[in-house]
Amino acid sequence: THYLFIVVVAVNSTLLTINAGDYIFYTDWAWTSFVIFSISQSTMLAVGAVYYLLFTGVPGTATYYATIMTIYTWVAKGAWFALGYPYDFVAVPVWIPSAMLLDLTYWATRRNKHMLILVGGTLVGLSLPLFNMINLLLVRDPLEVAFKYPRPTLPPYMTPIEPQVGKFYNSPVALGAGASAVLTVPIAALGAKLNT
Numbered sequence: 591t592h593y594l595f596i597v598v599v600a601v602n603s604t605l606l607t608i609n610a611g612d613y614i615f616y617t618d619w620a621w622t623s624f625v626i627f628s629i630s631q632s633t634m635l636a637v638g639a640v641y642y643l644l645f646t647g648v649p650g651t652a653t654y655y656a657t658i659m660t661i662y663t664w665v666a667k668g669a670w671f672a673l674g675y676p677y678d679f680v681a682v683p684v685w686i687p688s689a690m691l692l693d694l695t696y697w698a699t700r701r702n703k704h705m706l707i708l709v710g711g712t713l714v715g716l717s718l719p720l721f722n723m724i725n726l727l728l729v730r731d732p733l734e735v736a737f738k739y740p741r742p743t744l745p746p747y748m749t750p751i752e753p754q755v756g757k758f759y760n761s762p763v764a765l766g767a768g769a770s771a772v773l774t775v776p777i778a779a780l781g782a783k784l785n786t
Contacts, residue, residue, distance in 0.1 A: 624719075624722075624723070624726070627722070628718060628719035628722065631683055631685075631718060631722070632688070632714050632715045632718045632719070633774045634774075635656065635659075635685050635688060635689065635714055635718065636692070636707075636710065636711045636714045636715070636778075637774055637778045638655060639651070639652035639655050639656065639689050639692050639714075640652075640692065640703075640706055640707060640710065640711070640778070641778075642654075642655050643692065643693070643696050643706065644703055644706075647701060649693045649694075649696045649697040649701070650693050651693070652689040652690070652692040652693045652696070653686060653689045653690050653692075653693050655689060656685035656686045656688070656689030656690075657686060657689075659685055660682065660683075660685055660686060663680075663682045663683065664682055666680065667679075667680040667682055675739055676730075676735055676739060677730075678729045678730045678735050679735055679739055681725055681726060681729050682725075683718075683722055683725070684718070684721040684722050684724075684725050685718070687717060687721050688713070688714045688717045688718045688721065689714075691710065691713040691714065691717055692706070692710040692713070692714060695709050695710035695713060696710065707778070
């Protein structure tokens, strides 16, 4: 029952995770918003995986959670590909290695939840941007993909016209998403402490 619950909620939380900042690592935004992507995804993975680790008490649950998100996102990637978009139009985020570090932290600290939040969260925050930058470097000609195939779901004022790296940071939506993602960590830590 526990694992069925995890599957159901992890699939739903994947929708929240991959849309944090209103994108799923589409190549039309991935380069200009990488910092915001890293903050939001690190936070979402850490909060979700830590919750499920503490819920089950079983090391390995974080990797299980990240695997579900990865499979679900690959399905979305396949859907875009089936619609005629190029294979590189969606770059699937790399969550699993960072989740494995969370599991390792939980196991190595003898299931100490405070160390899991502090050390595990730090490891996720440090590792996820690294893994995803490597992931982005493997994308075939990202600028060509981004500007030849802009997302149809983008509003007109956000449709790429020409490469302007960094201009996205002026967006209040992006800054709000990043700020709220950062604030989630101390709030989650406080909530976990109050539950003790």
